[in-house]
Amino acid sequence: MMKTFAELLQRVASGPRFRVCIAAAEDPAILAAARMAQAHGFIHPVLVGNDGRLRELCAEVGLGRYSVLPCEAPEECAAVAVRAVRSGDADVLMKGTINTSTYLRAILNKEYGLRSGALLSALAVYEVREYHKLIFCSDSGMNTAPGLEQKAGILHNALQAMQRLGFARPKVAALTANEMVDPKVPATVDAEALARMAAAGETLPCILEGPIAFDVAFDRAAAEHKHIASEISGDVDLILAPNIETGNALGKSWLTLNKARWAGVILGTTHPVVLGSRSDSAEVKVNSIALACLLARAAG
CATH class of the missing domain: 3.40.718.10 (Isopropylmalate Dehydrogenase)
Known part of the structure; x- marks a missing residue:
């Protein structure tokens, strides 16, 4: 039984790398968290957004070995990211600099979304x-x-x-x-x-x-x-x-x-989903990615 996030990170790092698809990833804090998770050895970032801007920001934060799915508008970024996860080109979906309602609409899309038939819950x-x-x-x-x-x-x-x-x-x-x-x-x-x-x-x-x-x-x-x-x-x-x-x-x-540490995911979807907030610390983002990746491993 895991008692700390350190144990959770150690456990997820002992397995394969997971492809984490970040919708509208043009944010230094999110990319820095992806770099930290990559350094732990459990993710390969799949970045959705403006190709040039993403490559510029990745260089600034020191993130290497990533894939880019280029697109521009927020709605397009959400759709592209969700489709990538649904098709098996990625394992975990993560929210970037995109409005939560736009993100959820793509997840719940009847044509290409991640509906499982279950209630969505946090x-x-x-x-x-x-x-x-x-x-x-x-x-x-x-x-x-x-x-x-x-x-x-x-x-x-x-x-x-x-x-x-x-x-x-x-x-x-x-x-x-x-x-x-x-x-x-x-x-x-x-x-x-x-x-x-x-x-x-x-x-x-x-x-x-x-x-x-x-x-x-x-x-x-x-x-x-x-x-x-x-x-x-x-x-x-x-x-x-x-x-x-x-x-x-x-x-x-x-x-x-209590200065607690935490992580959060959305459940009830076909694949693990990280919602998060732009105000979350890098540690919270990494913990949430790790939790989602563990769930993806168990589901696979």
């Missing part, structure tokens, strides 16, 4: 110094207020990804404000339903508990104080957030106050 992974292993969290970036059916889809995507990464039976916390099921609080009702589904074998293998509050999920003393018998308390692998605000605020609190 999976974030955090390395928090105060915790003994990586924490997975979904969904903190795609589905704003998921209902039970969507939460089941989000759970399936996350468990499938974790299975590919070697988690045989992840411990999952269906997070809520407390452990009481209250019809007036839909998150608690959904959490109880998901726990029943997992116990009945209606999900991929996992140990899912919910409704469960954060303190009980991560502090065994809190569980004992509340007289809650828990198999996951203090050892959670995956947080299933009740809504986007909870997942987003939780992650950003770790990043801001």
Whole structure:
């Protein structure tokens, strides 16, 4: 089981190089991250964008051994990148200097996109110094207020990804404000339903508990104080957030106050997808590329 991003990078570097296709790659920070990932030995960059500008920027950041798929307009760059991944000319898709809506439209295109039939969801992974292993969290970036059916889809995507990464039976916390099921609080009702589904074998293998509050999920003393018998308390692998605000605020609190490291990918597509933000550090970009490449290796 990987406990740090250093272990994740070591693991992905032990395998083959993956062709990472970057849509609208004319950005020094993105190209610097590609150079770092290349130095670790696990990617061959496939850059989509203006040929002359890309070669100029690659020289500036010291990126060598790359391929270029020349195009100009953002919509064209998104389409070319997605088609390259869909056709097998690349293994992983990554967003460059392109609007997120344009990027997602290409991914969801019915003719050439990366639709799998599953719900798209975001999976974030955090390395928090105060915790003994990586924490997975979904969904903190795609589905704003998921209902039970969507939460089941989000759970399936996350468990499938974790299975590919070697988690045989992840411990999952269906997070809520407390452990009481209250019809007036839909998150608690959904959490109880998901726990029943997992116990009945209606999900991929996992140990899912919910409704469960954060303190009980991560502090065994809190569980004992509340007289809650828990198999996951203090050892959670995956947080299933009740809504986007909870997942987003939780992650950003770790990043801001705990100086956590993190990575993120989009799930539910035929190939691994890195969305990311231009404000992400080079380290975050490299971690996200590495995570996507590991998922691509397992899928292949």
